[in-house]
Amino acid sequence: MPPPKPGSTDAYSMILDAIDTGIYRPGDRLVESELAERFGVSRTPVREALQRLETQSLLSRDGRSLIVASLDHNQTAELYVVRGELEGLAARLAARHATPEEIRVLREMVSADDALVGDPTALARSNRRFHKQIHLASHNRYLVQQLDLVYRSMALMATTSLAAEGRGEIAQAEHDRIVARIEARDEAGAEEALRSHISLAFVTRLKQEAARLETDG
Numbered sequence: 001m002p003p004p005k006p007g008s009t010d011a012y013s014m015i016l017d018a019i020d021t022g023i024y025r026p027g028d029r030l031v032e033s034e035l036a037e038r039f040g041v042s043r044t045p046v047r048e049a050l051q052r053l054e055t056q057s058l059l060s061r062d063g064r065s066l067i068v069a070s071l072d073h074n075q076t077a078e079l080y081v082v083r084g085e086l087e088g089l090a091a092r093l094a095a096r097h098a099t100p101e102e103i104r105v106l107r108e109m110v111s112a113d114d115a116l117v118g119d120p121t122a123l124a125r126s127n128r129r130f131h132k133q134i135h136l137a138s139h140n141r142y143l144v145q146q147l148d149l150v151y152r153s154m155a156l157m158a159t160t161s162l163a164a165e166g167r168g169e170i171a172q173a174e175h176d177r178i179v180a181r182i183e184a185r186d187e188a189g190a191e192e193a194l195r196s197h198i199s200l201a202f203v204t205r206l207k208q209e210a211a212r213l214e215t216d217g
Contacts, residue, residue, distance in 0.1 A: 012049035014039045019058065019068055020155040021125070026070035030059065058156065071156050076205070083150050084198040087131065090147065091178060091194035093138035095187040102137040106179045109133065110172065117168040124160040130175060134194070137182070161204040174200065 015035060018024050030050060036043045050066055053059045060069040071079065094102075109130050116123040128151065135147045162168050174197040181190035 011035075011039060011041050011045040012052055014041075015046075015049055015053060016058070016152070020152070022121070024068050026068050026156055028068045029062070030066050030068065056152075058152065069156050071153070073209070076157065077202075079150065079153055080198060080202040080205075083147075083154075084195050084202075086143065086147050086150060087134070087198055088191040088195040090135050090138040090140075090143055091182065092187045092191040093140055093143070094134050095182045095185050095190040097139040098137035098182055102133070103179070103183050106130070106133055106137070106182065110175045110179055113175070114172055117172060120160055120163040120168065123162050123168055123171075127160075127162060127171070134178070134182075157205075159205075159208060161201045161208065164204045164208055167201075167204050171197070171201070 015024075015030070024030065032043050032046050032050065035050075036046045039046070050059060054061075054066060058069055059066045061067075098106075109126070113123060113126050113130065116126055131147075131151075135144045138144065162171060174193070178190060178193045178197060181193050
């Protein structure tokens with residue numbers, strides 16, 4: 001596949017960011033003309049960006065329309081398996097390679113996020129930044145690239161597990177434990193703490209899905 005043109009790259013980034021931040025959610029219809037007007041670009045780069053997003057399975061077809069894709073139960077489970085493995089590795093490498101400054105930033109992020117516990121949307125955005133900081137602290141560019149792909153797919157989930165009652169406080173305590181293990185240069189402990197964090201988030205998401213199905217039924 002030839003590399004995307006500069007204009008289409010900009011449009012691609014803007015649409016991807018809009019999906020990632022929840023402006024467009026799973027099932028939302030994306031209209032070429034509306035996107036061009038919203039982002040102040042011509043329709044050609046938008047069309048190319050939409051084609052690229054479709055080939056990456058971030059968009060799907062609904063008749064002749066393109067909609068933001070969604071993940072079914074099996075896809076979600078598979079994603080969490082990969083996420084747990086890769087994030088655990090990132091935490092292990094962060095415990096080995098993170099600079100004192102990077103660890104300080106992680107600690108300050110956890111402290112600042114305590115104020116966001118009552119706002120799941122804001123906490124979810126900050127949560128992504130926290131995890132990204134751990135990825136970067138691994139000092140492994142190839143791992144960071146793979147985790148970027150994982151998080152791109154995470155944007156296709158309609159809800160955040162942090163919206164579940166009590167999950168925000170628990171997640172914050174888990175983040176505190178992860179940073180403590182990284183601070184202690186405890187590679188195995190950091191990996192275990194982050195893998196456990198991901199596992200509990202998945203359990204919460206499964207409970208959310210079960211409650212939704214019960215309500216729909």
